[in-house]
Structure formats: C-alpha cells, structure tokens
Amino acid sequence: MMLTPESPRRRRFLLLAAALVGAVGLAWLAGLVPGSSPRASDDMTSVSTGARDVAGDGAAQAGKQAPVASSAAPGNGIIEAPPFNTAPASGLAAAEAAEEEQRGRRILVSLNRRRLWLVDGRDTLLSAPVAIGMAENFTYDGRRYNFDTPRGRRTVISKAKDPLWIVPEWHYYEKAAQKGLEAVRLEKDSRIVLGDSSIIEVRGDDVGRINHFGHFTAVTPGSEIMFDGKLFIPPIHTRQRRVPDALGPYKLDMGDGYLIHGTHVYNEETIGDAVSHGCVRMRNEDLIRLYPLVPRGTPVIIS
Secondary structure, three states: OOOOOOOHHHHHHHHHHHHHHHHHHHHHHOOOOOOOOOOOEOOEOOOOEOOEOOOOOEOOEOOOOOOOOEOOOOOOOOOOOOOOOOOOOOHHHHHHHHHHHHOOEEEEEEOOOOEEEEEEOOEEEEEEEEEEEOOEEEEEOOEEEEEOOOOEEEEOOEEEEOOOEEOOHHHHHHHHHHHOOEEEEOOOOOEEEOOOOOEEEEEOOEEEEEOOOOOEEEOOOOOOEEEOOEEEEOOOOOHHHEEOOOOOOEEEEOOOOOEEEOOOHHHHHHOOOEEEOOOEEEOHHHHHHHHHHOOOOOEEEEO
8 A cells, every 4th residue: 555645654654754863863962872972882891980099189080990809898899999090181291191091010009098909001900908007106205206108109129928027116115105114125145133033134036034943935026025014125136026927928018117018817807997007008818919910119109
C-alpha cells in the first residue's frame, strides 16, 4: 500500500523521523553520544577526586588512572588518589606542571591525609596509610627537640634490610622526663656502684650489671637501664644502643635522621596517626611491597 501526501500514516512516519533526528542532535550537543566527549574513550576510565596537590591546594582531577596497589585504612575500603598537581595552569606554569607529571618514579607523602603513594609518571604503583610526626616540641635540660615530619623534597639516600635502630639521646631524655628520673650518660669504661652494691659497668661493646657474686650480665638491647632514680644512657658504640625489630623489616633513609620504616608489633595500631618522632612509619606488609620498587636516589616529596 502506498503512502500518499495526505495519508495519516505518512504524517505519523514523518513526525517520528523528525523527533528521532532531533533527539540525536541534542544528545550529540550534550556530549552523550559515545566519542563526542573528550573525557570518554574506549581505553580511558575517568576518575574525579578532591585530592590535594603537592603544594597543599585542593584540586579536582580527572584522567586516566593506572591500576593502584592500594592498602586502604581498615574498614573504609577506599582507594585514595595521589596528590598530583592538576590545578589549571598556563604558559611557563603549564610547562612546568607537565614536566613534573612526566618525571620518573617518586614517593609522595601527604601529612594531612597521612598516606604514602609510589608513583611513576602518572601511574600509581602503591598506596598505603602511614604514621607521621606528632608535631610537638620537647625540651630537656635546655635542649629543644622538634618531633615533626618536615615538608619538602628529600631523596632515598640508602636502603637496608633488617635495620637496627640506633637509639638517639632524646629517647632517653624523653623517657627520663616521663618517669621523673635523672638521665645519666655512661662513658667508655664507666663503672657505677648502685645503692644495693651491684655495679653498672661498660665492658667493651656491652653495658651490663655485676651482681654480688661478681657475675657480669649484659643488658638486653632495647631495655632501659633504670636504678636508684636514674636512667643510664649507654655509649653510642655499645650493643645496647642498637635495637633490633623496632624499625620493621626494612628502612629507606631520607637523611638527617628521617626514615621511611616499618612498625614494631607494639605500635601496629598507630598507623594513620600523628605519633612518630618525625619518621614516616608504614605497616610492615606495605613496606615489604614498597621496598623492592624503590631504588636509591628516588625523590620523596612530603606535603
């Protein structure tokens, strides 16, 4: 049957065709047709976050994200994006931002979010929560110590497996202040008679106690030596100043005493808190994944 110009069927057909053409045109203008939007493609997943950039400014980002090896905080199941600098820029600033994004492997640490990322260019290789410095000052005997994780750019200058913690003197001063004790520094060949007639003695590479029978027993590294209202500080060369397990399985040395290291079993629940004396502390399982991916010379950007 033919459709004449006056046919009702022809009029309905023309109206439907016109409506369809109009809908397609509107969809194209709105960017809803696949391929019409610059943010959509077959090989790109758009991710938008309110991540802070390295300078600490809030900046939403959208773009291609590589698979992230993430260790989310317990219970939240959220993969956090790294703080790339994605704020709009022009001219020289744009060129510098583009160059920064194309740089090689580096570690980013956000003090506000208490999180660490290992990134390579724009690819995120690992993301994990961390503990950071408590940002408090401590004063003892006229000396002032700052327990903060400093912002800025550092470098992994060395790496070590099964590191020993070389106990700094401020640790003993802090313990003495907490317990109301007098801190006493031992020297090479020191020999101090205690109130019960036993003797604290530095003998070679050990600090130990001589009992009433003349038997010398070395103090276990990591134990505090406290007698008669005093806390004795072992000489730096002795085994008692070298404590195993305190730093976890690995350390990454950033210089000036600042480390990225693991966690002692007694401190596992503090990851994500501002509780360290300046180091960036990770869960041991996260550090085990990070360590082989970070060569010496890797930049560390703390913001």
